[in-house]
Amino acid sequence: MSSLQHIAKHPTISLVETCKCLREIKQIHTQLLINGLLNNPHHQGHFVASIALKHPNNLDYSNKILDQCDNPTLFALNTMIRAHSKSTNPQKSFHFYNNILQSSTKLSPDNYTFTFLVRTCAQILACETGLTVHATVIKHGFEHDPHVQSGLVFMYAEFGLLSSSMRVFAEISEPDMVTQTAMIAACAKSGDVVFARYLFDRMPHRDLIAWNAMIAGYTQCGQSLKALNLFHLMQLEGVRVNEVSMVSALSACTHLGALDQGRWAHAYIEKNRIRITVTLGTALVDMYAKCGDMNKAMEVFWEMKEKNVYTWSAAMNGLAMNGFGEKCLELFSVMKQEGVEPNEVTFVSLLRGCSVVGLVEEGRMHFESMRKVYGIEPQLEHYGCMVDLYGRAGRLDEAFDFMNNMVVKPHAGAWGALLNACKIHKNMELGELASRKLVELDAKNHGAYVLLSNIYADSKNWNRVSNVRETMKVKGVRKVPGCSVIEVNGEVHEFCVGDRSHPKFAEIEVKMEEMSKRLKLSGYVTNTNPVLFDIEEEEKEDALGLHSEKIAIAFGLFSLQESVPIRIVKNLRVCWDCHVVTIMISKIYNREIIVRDRNRFHHFKDGECSCKGYW
DNA sequence: TTAGGGTTAG
Incomplete structure (x- = not known):
């Protein structure tokens, strides 16, 4: 009894911390209630908050307790908004925000409330609501709170409204390091890596996260060499790198296909005992796979204790890219046996695996299972994969039939796959149609014209070759410069x-x-x-x-x-x-x-x- | 007694 009294008086976090599962928490809750130790709204609030923080993926119980409270505290409601902003159901944050607004004790939202609420808006891309929340922030006078400010910068970046992020940022007289980093990440997300670097170079202090944001910014914008150079500069400046830095460095190696650098990064991780998280492990698998060392990719893959759907999809995609279609299919079976739920990306990898070795029937079966078994609606990418699958196998008529029966209108990718198959199997008639469609949908697609001209050239139809060439000139089609x-x-x-x-x-x-x-x-x-x-x-x-x-x-x-x-x-x-x-x-x-x-x-x-x- | 910024698969 005395221990329960102690716990009710002091943070119940310690108590909830000791619980391994929700069942134990429920038992404690009952005891606390029986003993009247949760009559105090502050104790009640704290109890709920600690459950919500301990079990962010199972908020039903804390929701229930809080809904039974007569006068929940602002603290408890804020915590619930926060917990939900990070959950799979962020929408629920608004329920608790409304509880604050409508509370009988006349609670008023504070800077904590808005920090969390802004995050929710960002999470669910609730653009209009986000604007309203921003206006409310100003109404309540919290627009100068650094936590709210960095949240707004982040939120607008998630909406794809870089100029709004900029506007918030520009109004801050002395933005702190966190807000500056949020702004760097926001610029990089919108592709303005030059301005991100401008901000980065002018930061009075840069911590690990600021460096990581800048390196990731280069990686996200496809400037892999710059990402690697900055990573090395970071080490020269004596900043200790962590697993997040390594993920970006590896991602840069992956894009460059720089196997030696990637191997060096892997050795560096081991030497410095950097924790191999699921994300880092996945980055390693992807790096080895995309740099062509599939044996090593699978070695790392099997050594990983914890894998998620990203890890499995990366490995499957690697096998498909390297031409190991059957192995890709086998890995999919193992994944299912291990109880990992595939998603739409997994199916892109799987269908590519079928395509690369011409396993048409298997591909068709898996495509159909997407909706029937997994409840995943095939997207344009999946349709494109199917056209590719039929087309490469030389079954051009089936590819064309498939396109005609698509639920959605065939996109440029599908026509491109058909055109490519027409080139491989020298079908001029269908190729011409495909390329016409492709040009209609994507008039600047250089590849479409080149493939079409190749098809004409194969049948020595030089007039048409020069016609295509003329059209390209007229339309100003330019090729992306090839780089190796x-x-x-x-x-x-x-x-x-x-x-x-x-x-x-x-x-x-x-x-x-x-x-x-x-x-x-x-x-x-x-x-x-x-x-x-x-x-x-x-x-x-x-x-x-x-x-x-x-x-x-x-x-x-x-x-x-x-x-x-x-x-x-x-x-x-x-x-x-x-x-x-x-x-x-x-x-x-x-x-x-x-x-x-x-x-x-x-x-x-x-x-x-x-x-x-x-x- | 609750804060804000950085990372993975197509």
């Missing part, structure tokens, strides 16, 4: 189309001439027809064979030891010509070449490619 990245001794080298800026370009040129000669001796005929054209200025580069992956291969041939595979990451799809050339080079030079393009991995060895033409 290669890593040599842990250093990342980036080459773009026709890029001569590399310090070793003279050596590269010599190597390319040699490659060209040896290719010709092996029977390679340079493309002299106007087929695989790009646009104007790039045409000249093409004549010299200056596609970025060719430059990178040339550089790799003389920079890397013969036993080391040449690993290249390209931002676009490998072009058909480069694919042919790379197959030949792998034989002529007896080198293993691994190219990751936008879609998948190509392992070139002994004059063959792992994609077996399902390019």
Whole structure:
């Protein structure tokens, strides 16, 4: 009894802390009630709050207790708003906010209330409500509270309203470090990483989270090299990194395909005993998978004690990208056995796995199970995967039928998949239709025009080839410049189309001439027809064979030891010509070449490619 | 007795 009295007088957190489950809490609750120890609203409030904080994923019980209270305290209601803002049902926060407004004891919301409420609005993207809450904040005079301010900056960024975040931020005379960091993250989220860096450079003090926000900002904006450089600068400045920094660093390595740097990061994590959380583990799996070391990816995967749906989806996607379709399907079975619920992303990985090895029936079955078994409505991506699945397997009519029977209107991705299949299986008629649709939906899609012209060229229909070319000029279609990245001794080298800026370009040129000669001796005929054209200025580069992956291969041939595979990451799809050339080079030079393009991995060895033409 | 900023899969 005396211990219960003690607990009722003092924070009941300690009591709730000792409970392993809600059942124990309920028992204690009953005892406290019987002994009249919860008559004091403050004790009651505190008891509820500690339950809500201890069991954020099961708020029903604390909700029930609070709803039975006659006069809940502001403290208790604030805590409930906070707990719900982070829960799966943030909407419920408003219920407790209304309790404050309508309380018989005339409670008035305070700075805590608004800090939590703003978070709820951000969480559920309640844009209009968020604006109302902001107005109420001003009405109550809390707009100068730093916690509320950083919350508003965050909230507007979540809404995609960077200018509103900016406006809030600009009105703060001396923003503190937390608010500055929120602003950096907000800029990065909207793609304005330059302004984020401007703010970062002017921060009087930068802690670990500020560094992490800036590094993540570069990663999110696709500026992976800058992310890695900043990560290294952080270490030079003696800031201790944590698992969040490592996730961003790994993510940068993943995008670059920088396996050596990624391996170094992994070693660094182990050496510094950085805790491998689910997120960090998933980042490691994804890095190894997307850098082409699938064995290591799976090794890390199986070593992870805790995995979530992100981890499983990343591993499955890796297997699909690397061409291990059957293994991808097997992993899906294991995942289900382990009781992990798949989501829509898991199915994208799964369908890709089916596609890459031509498992049409399995793919169709899984696609249908999405809605029937898992209650997941297929999205455009899934439809695109199905078209790809039929198309690659050469079942073009079925692909087309599938598109005609889609619940939603086929999007550019689906037509693109069909067009690609038409190119592979040389179906000019359907290809023409697909590309017309693609151009309608996405008039600036360079790939659509190139694929269409390739289809015409395959059937030697040169008039049409030049028509396509004319249309491109008229519509001002421009290609995203192709860039390839290669890593040599842990250093990342980036080459773009026709890029001569590399310090070793003279050596590269010599190597390319040699490659060209040896290719010709092996029977390679340079493309002299106007087929695989790009646009104007790039045409000249093409004549010299200056596609970025060719430059990178040339550089790799003389920079890397013969036993080391040449690993290249390209931002676009490998072009058909480069694919042919790379197959030949792998034989002529007896080198293993691994190219990751936008879609998948190509392992070139002994004059063959792992994609077996399902390019 | 309740605060605010940084991280993963398509």
